[in-house]
Structures are given as structure tokens and as C-alpha cells.
Amino acid sequence: MSLFQGSINKFIELVKNDNKKIICYGVGKMLDNFIYKSSLLESIECLIDSDINKIGKKIKILDKEFCINDINILENYDSKNFLILITSGYYNEIIEKIYKSFSDKSFIVAVYPIINITYDNSEEFFKNRVLDECINEYRSLLKINGLDFIEIEKKIDEKSKYIIGDSDYRPLVIPRIMIMPTTKCNFTCIGCSSLLPLFDNPQDVDINQIIKDFDIFFSAIDECIRITIGGEPFLYKDLDKILEYLISQDKVLGILMITNSTIVPKNNVIELLKYNKIYIEISDYGHLEKMSKLVSLFEKENIKFEVLTQQYWTDMGNTQKRNRSLEELRFSYLNCEQSRLIKGFHDGYFYTCARSARLKSLGIYDAKEDSFKFSDYSVSEIRKKIQEMYYEKDIAISCDYCDLGTLPNKIIDAGIQKKENMKKSEYTIVKRSEYEKLKINSKLKE
Structure with a gap:
């Protein structure tokens, strides 16, 4: 087993240039983030997770369905053709588990939290941490203001060109x-x-x-x-x-x-x-x-x-x-x-x-x-x-x-009071259009 060294862009190049397939270990939010950033959904062959409550269940990611497996399924894969991508905050424990169980296999293992914050040069740093974030914020504003898809994409293209600038000046x-x-x-x-x-x-x-x-x-x-x-x-x-x-x-x-x-x-x-x-x-x-x-x-x-x-x-x-x-x-x-x-x-x-x-x-x-x-x-x-x-x-x-950037994260309920000085309702507000959808779904299940 060897650990992949490089950025997410280098990982994408490796997958595409060598025609590799990906085995993802971890089926939480990080997997969704990776697919969004890499557009490599079609290269994902198999999903693995350590949670016994998830193993054996099927999940759908966009239009592709997967069954969640335990680690033993790695026995079925040739390390020459498959890469392991860890998409979990518990990556240290997972690396150790893979090494102990499959030391005889020469899998290349990449860790998404690490390749996602690795940059090969200053332009890649700028693109990932400034340009992409600006465009995400701008897209959110355009959606709030009710623009349609074509209008949004046109404005996004114009804004991207402005932010990148040219050889003489970058705003x-x-x-x-x-x-x-x-x-x-x-x-x-x-x-x-x-x-x-x-x-x-x-x-x-x-x-x-x-x-x-x-x-x-x-x-x-x-x-x-x-x-x-x-x-x-x-x-x-x-x-x-x-x-x-x-x-x-x-x-x-x-x-x-x-x-x-x-x-x-x-x-x-x-x-x-x-x-x-x-x-x-x-x-x-x-x-x-x-x-x-x-x-x-x-x-x-x-x-x-x-x-x-x-x-x-x-x-x-x-x-x-x-x-x-x-x-x-x-x-x-x-x-x-x-x-x-x-x-x-x-x-x-x-x-x-x-x-x-x-x-x-x-x-x-x-x-x-x-x-x-x-x-x-x-x-x-x-x-x-x-x-x-x-x-x-x-x-x-x-x-x-601060622990916000460390992994794994600890998740807590929002808004719980140290001093409960307000009456808290067990109910919440549901948007009327969403409420109608809930009623329809409820009738379909009956």
C-alpha cells in the first residue's frame, strides 16, 4: 500500500490518464463533495463503509446506484486497476485497517480531506480558494434573485473572466x-x-x-x-x-x-x-x-x-x-x-x-x-x-x-441554550409548498 501525494487535480489526472477505477471508503458528506468537485462519478466502482448499519444497503448518487460493502470486498479487486479513495474524517483509522488487512496488496490510497487541501501551485490555490468560492457565492445570489439557468450561466461566465483578469491585471x-x-x-x-x-x-x-x-x-x-x-x-x-x-x-x-x-x-x-x-x-x-x-x-x-x-x-x-x-x-x-x-x-x-x-x-x-x-x-x-x-x-x-477544521468533526444540535429562558416549541415552520409535497408523499406511502 502506498499513499497518494498530490492535489485533487493530480488525482483526477491519474484516474483519467491511467484509466483507473475508484473504490470509495466512506459514504458521508465528503463523498458528495468529492463527486461535486471531481466529476468522477462514472469512475467509482464500489463503496465501502465501516458502519454496520449502512453495510448491505443501497444508495443512489445522482443517477447511479451503489450497494455499500464492508472492507472485505477489497479481496475481489486488483490493485493494478483500482485506487482506494478515503472519503471520511476517520482516515487515519481506515488507513491502518487497510494496511493490516491487505498488506499483501499494493493499492494506491488517496485521502480526500488531504488531496482537497493540497495545491500544486499558486494558481491552483487561487482557483480553489478564491475563484471557486467567489463563483459559489455569486451563483447563490443569482438564484436568490430568481434568474433562470441560462441567465445564471451567462453571468457566471462573465464573472469568472472578470475575477481571473488577464496577464496585465487581476482584480x-x-x-x-x-x-x-x-x-x-x-x-x-x-x-x-x-x-x-x-x-x-x-x-x-x-x-x-x-x-x-x-x-x-x-x-x-x-x-x-x-x-x-x-x-x-x-x-x-x-x-x-x-x-x-x-x-x-x-x-x-x-x-x-x-x-x-x-x-x-x-x-x-x-x-x-x-x-x-x-x-x-x-x-x-x-x-x-x-x-x-x-x-x-x-x-x-x-x-x-x-x-x-x-x-x-x-x-x-x-x-x-x-x-x-x-x-x-x-x-x-x-x-x-x-x-x-x-x-x-x-x-x-x-x-x-x-x-x-x-x-x-x-x-x-x-x-x-x-x-x-x-x-x-x-x-x-x-x-x-x-x-x-x-x-x-x-x-x-x-x-x-478551535476544532472546526479538524477531523473527524463533532456534530451538535444548533441553538441549545445554556440558560433556557424562552419557551421552546416542539413544532417548526414548514413552507406551504413543502408541506403540500409532504402530504402527497404521505398519501403515496399509505
């Missing part, structure tokens, strides 16, 4: 940043990614500082596909001023706000939420009465939103230092969604991720390697530092205080 386009105007929240969620329950004296960032930071940021970049307003945004007293600024800013294409569904915004904010740039995600944590009022209000005012139900979070763990090696920190950073999408600024500083900013605000670490202060640099220097953070940075010290 600095950012997929997404998060701003964090407040540490206030009316919830005390277990596993809060923003660490808000840890703030004994939560504070708002002064609106003048936020606008100043925006001015600097937008003077240094060419475009930001989407901005997320983090925390519980409807608790920030000057939210209307932030929205007014962003709505008028041509360099930002979309504004995403996430709310816990229990705060009804002020009338002046409601008027601004009607603008085409803005989209609201309402987290359903089971507080049906309050959420129903917010949903009803948004429907009445024609505000674009969706309700996120049955949510789960990846547990980021506590804020204690893990003492990870540089190799472990690099893996955690490159494997973490926040390192690509949740960079942003807070109170005059630009950070590699939202957790980094919160950790510094709590005095847990100094964040010197993971942030820079706007006022210490010229606009051209800030542009270069932002570009380096997106196009070159491959490690962060904040990952030593």
Missing part, C-alpha cells in the same frame, strides 16, 4: 467577509461559533469606526461578492446606518444577515431590508411563536428570506490552547470553511476569521499573526495584505484554539 475580488458590529446576543447558545456567551460585558462597535473600516476596505479591493453581518444583527442600534452604507456601495453585490428569529427589527430597518441586495436567513431554534411573527412580517413586507430548520453545528470546542504542530495547524486552516469565507474586520482590525476576532476581544490570544490594523498601513499596503490573506495564507494560530 482583487473577495468571496465573502463578515463584519461583527456587536457582541450582544439575547441567546446563550452552547457551541456558539462567535463565543458570544463568554462576553461578560458585551459591547457595540461604534458606528463611526465601522464606516471608517468600510471606507478603507472598499478603497483597497475591487469587489466583494457578499458581506455577512454577524452576531445577532437586529440588536445593533445603528444597523440602519450599516445597511444604508452597504446598499449604496457598488463594490458589494449581496448582504447576508442571520438572525435567531426572536428579534423584530425596527421600522426603519424593515424598510431597508426590502432592498434587492439583502437576504435573511432565519434560524429555527424552536421558538415558534416569536419566529412566526418574524416570518409573517417578512412575507407581508416582501423581504427575501428563508427559514433554516433542523440545523446542526460543527462543535468548535472550548477556547483552550491545543498545542498543535505546524502541520496540524496548516491542515486545520486549509480544511476550515471560515478560512475561506469568514474573514472580516472588527473594531479597526482585519482578521483571518471571526473566531480569531472574538478570541482577541476576550483576551485569549494576541492574534498578531492572524490580523492587521487598518490604521497602520496605506491603502496600497492594505490591498496587498488582504490579497496575501486570501491568495497565500495557509496557516493560522487561531486554529490552535
Whole structure:
């Protein structure tokens, strides 16, 4: 057995050039991600999993059906013609199991979590971590705005060409940043990614500082596909001023706000939420009465939103230092969604991720390697530092205080309160069109 060394692109080349077939070990989300990124569904011959509850069952991936097998099926395959791809966070245990059971076979084994964060050159790094993420964000905006498939693909092609640039100039386009105007929240969620329950004296960032930071940021970049307003945004007293600024800013294409569904915004904010740039995600944590009022209000005012139900979070763990090696920190950073999408600024500083900013605000670490202060640099220097953070940075010290990028992940229920101070309903909201589908499916089963 030998471990494959290289990127996902090199793995795809190996499969296609040598006409290899793939045996996938692991049938969870990572398998779906691999198929989406590689388009190698037709090359997959067999699926294996260690979960006895899955073995023997059939699953359908797009239009291809597979039966899930146990590891012993490897006896039937010639290692000259087949590659093993591990699509599981438990890859170390799986590698050891394959080595012990099939040491006599010379399988090439690739690990999807590793080949997915391995880059052969700076252009591949740019494509995977900037271009692809920008296009994903842009596609999401176009779908929200109701464009049809042909229109979306045309605009995607135009946007891709713009982001790539030419030999003389590549514009600095950012997929997404998060701003964090407040540490206030009316919830005390277990596993809060923003660490808000840890703030004994939560504070708002002064609106003048936020606008100043925006001015600097937008003077240094060419475009930001989407901005997320983090925390519980409807608790920030000057939210209307932030929205007014962003709505008028041509360099930002979309504004995403996430709310816990229990705060009804002020009338002046409601008027601004009607603008085409803005989209609201309402987290359903089971507080049906309050959420129903917010949903009803948004429907009445024609505000674009969706309700996120049955949510789960990846547990980021506590804020204690893990003492990870540089190799472990690099893996955690490159494997973490926040390192690509949740960079942003807070109170005059630009950070590699939202957790980094919160950790510094709590005095847990100094964040010197993971942030820079706007006022210490010229606009051209800030542009270069932002570009380096997106196009070159491959490690962060904040990952030593977080488990989000480590594998295997620990999954927890979303929105569970440390202090249950609200009545939680056992029911949830189902969109009427989805409810009709559920009724039809229920009748078909009878």
C-alpha cells in the first residue's frame, strides 16, 4: 500500500490518464463533495463503509446506484486497476485497517480531506480558494434573485473572466467577509461559533469606526461578492446606518444577515431590508411563536428570506490552547470553511476569521499573526495584505484554539441554550409548498 501525494487535480489526472477505477471508503458528506468537485462519478466502482448499519444497503448518487460493502470486498479487486479513495474524517483509522488487512496488496490510497487541501501551485490555490468560492457565492445570489439557468450561466461566465483578469491585471475580488458590529446576543447558545456567551460585558462597535473600516476596505479591493453581518444583527442600534452604507456601495453585490428569529427589527430597518441586495436567513431554534411573527412580517413586507430548520453545528470546542504542530495547524486552516469565507474586520482590525476576532476581544490570544490594523498601513499596503490573506495564507494560530477544521468533526444540535429562558416549541415552520409535497408523499406511502 502506498499513499497518494498530490492535489485533487493530480488525482483526477491519474484516474483519467491511467484509466483507473475508484473504490470509495466512506459514504458521508465528503463523498458528495468529492463527486461535486471531481466529476468522477462514472469512475467509482464500489463503496465501502465501516458502519454496520449502512453495510448491505443501497444508495443512489445522482443517477447511479451503489450497494455499500464492508472492507472485505477489497479481496475481489486488483490493485493494478483500482485506487482506494478515503472519503471520511476517520482516515487515519481506515488507513491502518487497510494496511493490516491487505498488506499483501499494493493499492494506491488517496485521502480526500488531504488531496482537497493540497495545491500544486499558486494558481491552483487561487482557483480553489478564491475563484471557486467567489463563483459559489455569486451563483447563490443569482438564484436568490430568481434568474433562470441560462441567465445564471451567462453571468457566471462573465464573472469568472472578470475575477481571473488577464496577464496585465487581476482584480482583487473577495468571496465573502463578515463584519461583527456587536457582541450582544439575547441567546446563550452552547457551541456558539462567535463565543458570544463568554462576553461578560458585551459591547457595540461604534458606528463611526465601522464606516471608517468600510471606507478603507472598499478603497483597497475591487469587489466583494457578499458581506455577512454577524452576531445577532437586529440588536445593533445603528444597523440602519450599516445597511444604508452597504446598499449604496457598488463594490458589494449581496448582504447576508442571520438572525435567531426572536428579534423584530425596527421600522426603519424593515424598510431597508426590502432592498434587492439583502437576504435573511432565519434560524429555527424552536421558538415558534416569536419566529412566526418574524416570518409573517417578512412575507407581508416582501423581504427575501428563508427559514433554516433542523440545523446542526460543527462543535468548535472550548477556547483552550491545543498545542498543535505546524502541520496540524496548516491542515486545520486549509480544511476550515471560515478560512475561506469568514474573514472580516472588527473594531479597526482585519482578521483571518471571526473566531480569531472574538478570541482577541476576550483576551485569549494576541492574534498578531492572524490580523492587521487598518490604521497602520496605506491603502496600497492594505490591498496587498488582504490579497496575501486570501491568495497565500495557509496557516493560522487561531486554529490552535478551535476544532472546526479538524477531523473527524463533532456534530451538535444548533441553538441549545445554556440558560433556557424562552419557551421552546416542539413544532417548526414548514413552507406551504413543502408541506403540500409532504402530504402527497404521505398519501403515496399509505
